[in-house]
Amino acid sequence: MIPEAEADAKLATRAAGANVLQPIAAARPELISGSADLHGSTKNYIKDAGDFLPGNYSGRNLLFGIREHAMGALLNGVAYDGIWRASGATFMVFADYLRPSIRLASLAGLPVIYIFTHDSVGVGEDGPTHQPVETVSGLRVMPNLDVIRPCDTEETAGAFVAAMERQSGPTVLSLTRQGVPNINSASADERRQGVLKGGYVIKRETAELKTIIIATGSEVQHAVAAADELGAGTRVVSMPSMKRFDEQDDAYRESVLPSLCSKRIAIEAGVSDLWYKYVGSQGKVIGIDRFGISAPGNTVMEELGITPASVVSAAGA
Amino acid sequence: MHKDILQKAASEARGLAIDAVHACKSGHVGLPLGTAEIGAALYGSELNVNPDKPRWLNRDRFVLSGGHGSMFLYGWLHLAGFDLSLDELKNFRKLGSYTPGHPEFGETAGVESTTGPLGQGVGNAVGFAVSQKMAAAAFNTEEHTILDNHIVVLAGDGCIQEGVAHEASSIAGHLKLDNLIVIYDSNDVTLDAMAEKSQSEDTSKRYEALGWDVVTIDGHDFDAIGQAFSAAKAAKGKPQLIIAKTEIARSIEEVAGTSAGHGESGAIKHSEKARESLGLPEDRFHVSDDVRAYFDDLKRKRIENYNTWESTYDAWAEANPGLAERLVWGASAPLDAV
Numbered sequence: 001m002i003p004e005a006e007a008d009a010k011l012a013t014r015a016a017g018a019n020v021l022q023p024i025a026a027a028r029p030e031l032i033s034g035s036a037d038l039h040g041s042t043k044n045y046i047k048d049a050g051d052f053l054p055g056n057y058s059g060r061n062l063l064f065g066i067r068e069h070a071m072g073a074l075l076n077g078v079a080y081d082g083i084w085r086a087s088g089a090t091f092m093v094f095a096d097y098l099r100p101s102i103r104l105a106s107l108a109g110l111p112v113i114y115i116f117t118h119d120s121v122g123v124g125e126d127g128p129t130h131q132p133v134e135t136v137s138g139l140r141v142m143p144n145l146d147v148i149r150p151c152d153t154e155e156t157a158g159a160f161v162a163a164m165e166r167q168s169g170p171t172v173l174s175l176t177r178q179g180v181p182n183i184n185s186a187s188a189d190e191r192r193q194g195v196l197k198g199g200y201v202i203k204r205e206t207a208e209l210k211t212i213i214i215a216t217g218s219e220v221q222h223a224v225a226a227a228d229e230l231g232a233g234t235r236v237v238s239m240p241s242m243k244r245f246d247e248q249d250d251a252y253r254e255s256v257l258p259s260l261c262s263k264r265i266a267i268e269a270g271v272s273d274l275w276y277k278y279v280g281s282q283g284k285v286i287g288i289d290r291f292g293i294s295a296p297g298n299t300v301m302e303e304l305g306i307t308p309a310s311v312v313s314a315a316g317a
Numbered sequence: 318m319h320k321d322i323l324q325k326a327a328s329e330a331r332g333l334a335i336d337a338v339h340a341c342k343s344g345h346v347g348l349p350l351g352t353a354e355i356g357a358a359l360y361g362s363e364l365n366v367n368p369d370k371p372r373w374l375n376r377d378r379f380v381l382s383g384g385h386g387s388m389f390l391y392g393w394l395h396l397a398g399f400d401l402s403l404d405e406l407k408n409f410r411k412l413g414s415y416t417p418g419h420p421e422f423g424e425t426a427g428v429e430s431t432t433g434p435l436g437q438g439v440g441n442a443v444g445f446a447v448s449q450k451m452a453a454a455a456f457n458t459e460e461h462t463i464l465d466n467h468i469v470v471l472a473g474d475g476c477i478q479e480g481v482a483h484e485a486s487s488i489a490g491h492l493k494l495d496n497l498i499v500i501y502d503s504n505d506v507t508l509d510a511m512a513e514k515s516q517s518e519d520t521s522k523r524y525e526a527l528g529w530d531v532v533t534i535d536g537h538d539f540d541a542i543g544q545a546f547s548a549a550k551a552a553k554g555k556p557q558l559i560i561a562k563t564e565i566a567r568s569i570e571e572v573a574g575t576s577a578g579h580g581e582s583g584a585i586k587h588s589e590k591a592r593e594s595l596g597l598p599e600d601r602f603h604v605s606d607d608v609r610a611y612f613d614d615l616k617r618k619r620i621e622n623y624n625t626w627e628s629t630y631d632a633w634a635e636a637n638p639g640l641a642e643r644l645v646w647g648a649s650a651p652l653d654a655v
Contacts, residue, residue, distance in 0.1 A: 052447065052492070054491060054493040055493055057447075060451075067487065070440050070443070070484035073443070076440070077442060077443060077447070078448045080429060080445065081378070081448035081449065084448055084451060101481070
């Protein structure tokens with residue numbers, strides 16, 4: 001249903017999401033898609049589905065205006081009613097504006113889909129007010145909320161399917177503003193299916209396993225680049241959803257993160273805390289434990305050490 | 318409305334709230350005691366529901382936004398004949414009961430949404446109203462109207478103060494959601510103090526400015542409640558706010574009308590005197606035979622009404638198999654828990 005991307009395409013995952021949303025919306029007419037005045041940036045407008053307007057209630061795109069909290073509470077009401085599949089969007093950093101409603105959706109087990117874009121300091125010039133650092137992990141700690149941060153076009157396709165299929169609670173799709181390359185060390189199908197398991201080997205070692213690098217979203221490209229430099233004994237694990245990975249059986253988790261390999265590094269453009277449960281006490285985390293900076297996104301990432309060189313350096317130390 | 322029997326039902330519903338809170342020594346009696354006449358009017362007359370089919374597609378949806386007043390909901394659901402026994406009321410707030418401290422969706426038949434964090438229920442109700450407007454546009458046909466219900470909310474001063482309720486009310490006014498009726502339990506009291514210490518706005522004017530129809534009534538007067546509700550159901554083009562002036566914790570003389578009436582203490586300290594003033598016998602959790610008989614008869618009428626709707630639905634489904642197939646998804650998922 002969802003066509004594969006060109007292998008050498010470089011696309012923001014929010015733009016990949018827009019491409020994935022259209023065939024899903026065509027196949028599932030019960031899907032409605034709202035945005036808090038950011039459809040142009042969050043890119044979740046359903047083409048040809050019309051707007052839900054005063055007195056003309058046939059459109060499937062909801063224009064919430066700059067009312068994120070009302071959006072959250074309304075989406076819950078739509079989900080309680082059960083006729084339509086509710087989704088809504090804003091920038092990741094504004095998730096906090098509707099967090100009380102996300103909490104209730106999680107508690108009540110409502111299958112609401114949140115499309116939160118601009119999900120890291122990669123936002124760039126708008127600066128620290130608009131650059132989430134604690135937000136994504138802050139959402140991950142909420143019970144029954146699935147937070148999925150895909151790394152490329154294929155993982156984004158898998159993430160949207162995972163969100164649509166989940167009935168027992170809400171899903172956050174954490175998407176980038178900036179372009180990211182496709183990670184072709186795994187097949188398109190492996191990446192799509194990998195999302196459903198939460199974490200999987202996206203680049204396998206070709207010699208005896210020495211080092212594991214774990215990453216999500218826009219940082220998977222850095223993990224892969226570092227692995228190329230570190231040599232054949234390096235494995236890269238993409239971990240788009242901690243919740244889904246944690247729910248896999250022991251054998252699967254052991255196959256992805258063998259306990260004998262304690263040399264582990266995680267990299268994500270956000271607070272480091274949660275990653276220690278995967279890298280262990282011997283491991284290292286390259287994260288951002290401070291607020292961001294106003295500058296072009298690439299510059300901010302480099303300034304804050306979110307680079308392949310940081311991973312290589314951590315592995316060598 | 319049958320005012321005499323509804324007044325008696327209101328007294329007994331007050332008794333159920335006092336007894337449940339007295340039994341577990343926690344909870345909130347202020348709301349269920351202050352809005353007992355509103356509850357009697359809604360569950361004892363005005364709401365179009367089928368207690369045997371709590372997820373009926375064309376029911377009126379009732380959201381208790383002030384979820385702390387959960388004994389309002391449990392008491393009236395029990396009396397109206399939903400699947401909630403008197404034993405469940407006796408086990409209010411106990412482990413494993415269907416009567417948790419605040420209403421939880423999926424736990425109790427007839428509970429439409431999980432509420433308690435104030436203002437959220439108002440936002441949920443606007444979402445229900447959006448869902449039903451969209452569904453009416455998608456599924457009603459010129460020959461058959463299968464969806465023409467209303468969304469009814471009971472919200473207190475705390476809900477109306479919260480920002481989320483204002484945001485949601487603002488978009489509801491903009492969208493002209495005339496299937497939405499908010500009853501504002503306006504008792505001029507918040508938890509800490511009289512509401513005047515933190516609130517001096519003209520709520521009526523605020524809602525008029527947001528594009529709502531607003532009417533202010535005596536929330537203990539059945540005639541006024543009935544007239545306001547009928548007018549709200551008939552109104553077109555705007556959401557409806559009924560500001561019902563009430564006395565919090567009415568019937569517990571020592572705390573009625575004050576912030577001391579909000580929580581559990583009135584029911585713990587003064588329950589015997591209050592029950593006596595309500596004309597209730599010594600046995601706790603009392604429901605009289607004539608109140609039972611009234612609600613049994615009402616339930617039969619409600620089921621007849623449902624059956625009439627169902628024949629319309631069947632004719633619609635036969636004439637529009639494609640639409641019916643689409644609607645099944647919504648009616649069956651994801652909410653089979655209740």
